[in-house]
Amino acid sequence: MDVxxxxxxLIVIALLVRINEKLPGRDLAKEAMERYYKExxxxxxxxxxxxV
Structure with a gap:
């Protein structure tokens, strides 16, 4: 049962890793600057x- x-x-982890690889990369610095300017x-x- 444990096996x-x-x-x-392990199958679920492998699926999540594959999904994560397909996602586009994020530019964290750009997102932070956009949040800063918006705020x-x-x-x-x-x-x-x-x-007024």
Whole structure:
């Protein structure tokens, strides 16, 4: 019974690795910069709303 469970776990892990390899790579620095600029723009909009 333990052998079957371990075998199934290995199959699931292999499938997840294959799926992960097919996903496009992410540019984490670019995403961080986009989040930063978006948050900065939102904070500036909030400041102008408060002033008006």
């Amino acid at each position: 079957i469970i371990i075998l199934l776990l 900065r723009e939102n904070s500036e909009e909030r400041k102008t709303r408060q002033e």
